[in-house]
Amino acid sequence: MRILSICLLAIILLGCSYDIQGQSSHELGVRFSNFRDFSAIYKKELKENRFLRIRNVSSALDYSGVSERTGLNIGGALGYELRTPINTKDHFVHGPELGVSFRFAEDTPTNNYFRLSYLFGLNHQVGENLKLGIEFTPSIIMSGIKENFDYDLLLNLSTVGITALYSFQTKEKENSM
Numbered sequence: 591m592r593i594l595s596i597c598l599l600a601i602i603l604l605g606c607s608y609d610i611q612g613q614s615s616h617e618l619g620v621r622f623s624n625f626r627d628f629s630a631i632y633k634k635e636l637k638e639n640r641f642l643r644i645r646n647v648s649s650a651l652d653y654s655g656v657s658e659r660t661g662l663n664i665g666g667a668l669g670y671e672l673r674t675p676i677n678t679k680d681h682f683v684h685g686p687e688l689g690v691s692f693r694f695a696e697d698t699p700t701n702n703y704f705r706l707s708y709l710f711g712l713n714h715q716v717g718e719n720l721k722l723g724i725e726f727t728p729s730i731i732m733s734g735i736k737e738n739f740d741y742d743l744l745l746n747l748s749t750v751g752i753t754a755l756y757s758f759q760t761k762e763k764e765n766s767m
Contacts, residue, residue, distance in 0.1 A: 619755035621645065621725065631753065633671065643669035643687065643709075665691025669709060679715040684708070687727065703733035705746075713755070723753040 615635035622628045631645040645667050669687030676682055689705040711725035731744040 614760050615757065616760060617641070617721070617755045617757050619721075619753055621751040621753045623749065623751045629751075631755065633755070639673040639675070639681075641671040641673070643667075643671045643685070645669075662694045663691065664694075665689060665703075667705070667707070669707075671709065673713070676712075681713045683711040683713055683723070683725070689729075701733065703731050705729045705731045707749075711753075713753075719757045721753075721755040721757065723755070725751045725753060727751070 617631070617633040619631045619633075620628055621631055629645050631643065633641040633643050635641050646665065667687050667689035669685055671683055671685040673681040673683050685708070687705075687707040687709055689703075689707065691703050691705070693701040707727040707729040709725055709727050711723050713721045713723040716722050727749045729746040729749060731746055733742055733744060
């Protein structure tokens with residue numbers, strides 16, 4: 591729970607800085623990893639081609655009528671995205687991302703994980719405000735069951751996602767909070 595509190599504090603502090611020109615670029619979208627797994631993404635431009643990236647990595651309510659399979663997954667990730675232009679419509683994206691997830695299930699121990707990932711991807715500008723992309727996020731994952739203090743270290747190389755993003759501008763104050 592401390593890790594989640596620290597991540598939320600970092601989001602608040604990074605979100606309080608304002609752009610000097612009075613405009614701030616934002617992106618809101620969705621990332622599909624397969625037909626059942628999707629996550630929401632929010633991005634805020636900090637500097638040109640540098641974005642704060644926030645996404646929920648897991649949020650699911652599982653109910654099957656069997657108590658061992660009933661549970662709640664919730665998690666999030668915070669990252670820093672760098673963009674390198676390839677041409678006028680395409681960007682190579684990359685950057686680090688930290689994630690945490692918690693699973694609360696009936697009649698089973700709580701399962702948590704902490705993930706350190708690095709994002710590689712390609713964004714394509716489809717319309718004036720719409721971008722489509724593909725992302726690959728290899729991860730090192732520490733997962734385990736809290737009650738038994740039993741943790742495993744895993745390497746995940748199979749996380750590929752397709753993204754759809756909507757870009758918009760907002761006017762902001764010229765001062766910092």
